[in-house]
Amino acid sequence: MKNKLLMGFPYVISVILMLGYQEITDKSYPYIIILFYVFYLVQLFVIYKRFLMVYSYIIFYITTNIIGVFLIETNNIFLNEIVMNSQNFNSLGLLVLVQMIFVEVIRLLYLSKKDLGYKGNINCNYTIRLGKLNINKINFIKLILFILFIIFLFLFLRVVNKPFFVVKLDRFLYQSQYLPSVINALSNSFLYFSPLIAIYAYFTKDKKIYTLIILAFVYFFWIGHKFSYFINVGYLIAIPFIMWGSYKVLRKSFRVGIIGIIVLILIVSIQSLVVYNRDFDDNIEYFKARLAQQGQLWWATYGLTNEEKNNVDEFSDEYKTYYKTSVPLNETYNSGMYKIMQLTTPYEVFKMKVEDKQSRYAYSTQASIYYYFKGIGLIVFSIISAIGYFYITNGLIKNILKMSIIPSILLARLFVIYNRALMQSDFNKLFSWEVVIILYGLLICFLLNITFRKIEIKKRNIIPKLNTNKIKMFN
Numbered sequence: 385m386k387n388k389l390l391m392g393f394p395y396v397i398s399v400i401l402m403l404g405y406q407e408i409t410d411k412s413y414p415y416i417i418i419l420f421y422v423f424y425l426v427q428l429f430v431i432y433k434r435f436l437m438v439y440s441y442i443i444f445y446i447t448t449n450i451i452g453v454f455l456i457e458t459n460n461i462f463l464n465e466i467v468m469n470s471q472n473f474n475s476l477g478l479l480v481l482v483q484m485i486f487v488e489v490i491r492l493l494y495l496s497k498k499d500l501g502y503k504g505n506i507n508c509n510y511t512i513r514l515g516k517l518n519i520n521k522i523n524f525i526k527l528i529l530f531i532l533f534i535i536f537l538f539l540f541l542r543v544v545n546k547p548f549f550v551v552k553l554d555r556f557l558y559q560s561q562y563l564p565s566v567i568n569a570l571s572n573s574f575l576y577f578s579p580l581i582a583i584y585a586y587f588t589k590d591k592k593i594y595t596l597i598i599l600a601f602v603y604f605f606w607i608g609h610k611f612s613y614f615i616n617v618g619y620l621i622a623i624p625f626i627m628w629g630s631y632k633v634l635r636k637s638f639r640v641g642i643i644g645i646i647v648l649i650l651i652v653s654i655q656s657l658v659v660y661n662r663d664f665d666d667n668i669e670y671f672k673a674r675l676a677q678q679g680q681l682w683w684a685t686y687g688l689t690n691e692e693k694n695n696v697d698e699f700s701d702e703y704k705t706y707y708k709t710s711v712p713l714n715e716t717y718n719s720g721m722y723k724i725m726q727l728t729t730p731y732e733v734f735k736m737k738v739e740d741k742q743s744r745y746a747y748s749t750q751a752s753i754y755y756y757f758k759g760i761g762l763i764v765f766s767i768i769s770a771i772g773y774f775y776i777t778n779g780l781i782k783n784i785l786k787m788s789i790i791p792s793i794l795l796a797r798l799f800v801i802y803n804r805a806l807m808q809s810d811f812n813k814l815f816s817w818e819v820v821i822i823l824y825g826l827l828i829c830f831l832l833n834i835t836f837r838k839i840e841i842k843k844r845n846i847i848p849k850l851n852t853n854k855i856k857m858f859n
Contacts, residue, residue, distance in 0.1 A: 389495065391431060392488040395424040399484065403477045412474045414457045421450055421480050428491075434634060435494050437626045438781075439487070440641065441619040442773065445678075445807055446483045449747050452679025453479055455672065463680050464673070465737070465745060466729045473687035478759055479679075479750060482766040489770035497778065521787055525584050528789075532577055533596045535570060540603040542567070548608035549654070555608030556743045563607065574600050575613070575800060578620035579784050579792035586624040587787070597621070610652045618644055620796060624784050678747050681721075684728035685751035694758045702756075706815035720809040721748040724755065744808075752809040769806055776802050779826075791829045794822050 398420050402413060425447070428436045436443065453476050455461065461470040548558050559568060585593050604613055618641075626637050649671075656662045656670055689695075701718045705711045716722060721744055725734050737743060753765045780795040798819065805814040813819075 388431065389492065391427060392424060392484060392491065395420050396481065396484055396488065399477060399481045403481065406474055406477060412457065412472045412476075414454055414472070414476045417477050417480050418450070418454050421447075421484065424484060428487075432491065433638075434626065435491060437634065437638060437641075438494075438623070439490055439777070440626075441615065442803065442806070443487060444615070445747070445803075446487065448675060448678040449682065449750075449807075450476070450480055450483060450679070452676050452747070453683050454679070455676045456679055456683045459672075459676075461673065461676050463676060463684075465677060465733070466680055466684055467733055468680075468684060468728075470676070470683075471687075473683060473690065475683050475686035475690075478686070478754075478762070479682055482750065482762050485763060486766040486770045486773075489767050490774045493771065493774040521789075522584065522588060525580050525787070525789065528577070528580055529584060529593065529596055532574070533599065536574065536596070536600050536603055539567065539571060540599060540606065543603075543606055547606045553608065554741075554743075555610070556741060558608045560742055571604075571607070574604075575616055575620070576793050576796045578617050579623075579780065579796050580789065582621045582624050582784055583787050583792070585621065586628075586784075605651060611648050614644070614648055614651075616800065620799075623781060627781055628785070677745065681724050681728060681745055681748045681751045682754070685724055685755055688728065689755055694761070695756050699756050702752075702811055703815070705812035707817055707820075708812075709817065711812065720752065720811060721745065724748045724751045724809065727755065747807050748809045749806055752811075773802060773806065788829065788833075791826055794825050794829075798822050 399417060402417055402420075406412060425436075425443075456463070456470040457472045457474075457476055459470060462468075463470060543562060546562060548555070551558065551562075553561065563571065581593060581597065584590065600617070601614065622637055622641070625633055629637065652671075652674075653667055656667050662670055701715070701723065702720070704715050705719045717726065717738075722738070725737070725745055725748075729737075737745070750762060753762045757765070776795065776799055780792065780799055783791040783795055801810070801813050801816075801819060804810040
């Protein structure tokens, strides 16, 4: 067991030694550092396949971040978004170190929580009792999903004659032209109801649920979504099968995940051809550039500020945006990802990206933390954020297992917000009144659950004396 606990230790130490050697010799060894990371992932897959897949969402994006920086530092690439030619800033080592520390903290917490894989005695006939009305919980979830199907059928019929590949718009411009705020909110709701799909699919094995999933996926493809949204939804639906499925189910889930990524790459290729008229060779270059974009903000921030002191005094720019229902534009642009974009990007390009295209770049959180607190601060952030990530994911998994409807929806939303804070520097979304409301909602659900359990225990003690039938209560 001790050897398993220390599994990642040699890789972390190796990267630290490489960083020290680079500092002394002023030479870079990106190929060796990337090999350490690859070997680390391979060992995780061999020894902790289930862990790797349970946290595959964040590990996948971490890997794209690392590969992006590796491509920049080992290739001659023009980064058109930040208008810079790639060069070796020796930025890969620190990024690999902090990302491996992040994963290792989660792994150690995962090993310490033995109850994560415990299924217990799940009764699909749990009832929700509302006065004299008893509702079977699975049937209630089925009703919610049927309503969701009707909503998305309406949404799809609304845009069926104007798919992105006909109007030739990316999803940001498509959204601004064809999806009013209410419609857009309904569209986004699917992500937060995905745990209910997971509950229903896992506990009933009813294949009719794929009708809803296919409809929703076609709709999102129709309005220009490419990659991240499908991965989000797919991950939330697959999580109970990954966590509690047999090793046969686990292997099948892995194959489905690989096939899904290939399909998503094909979708991106189609959009690239239709919207931007790229041929095959241009498309290959696009994918290479797109991967590089996953690491460009870290690479550029590290390269531009590595010799500078920390900027702790500027962190007030971030908390000026916390717990506000409305943030002035100048404060928005001086915080989060926008601040890093302005640091690394010519103003004209920044303005065109944000105001004209109404979009932004990818993966900036490590760059933000490094800008404010440098390497030591980034390591501390990785440890603290990993603890938070574990407990949010753990809570989501447990509530899907317990078929808890409202907590699962709330935790799905919190999961999305936390991931955006970890990748997109959306700290203002994490420190917001919405998150406060979510936490209060979860607390209320927890207290109600305790109350119902006490009532159930009390009735179980009283009912036999009254010689009446056992009453099913909400669990």
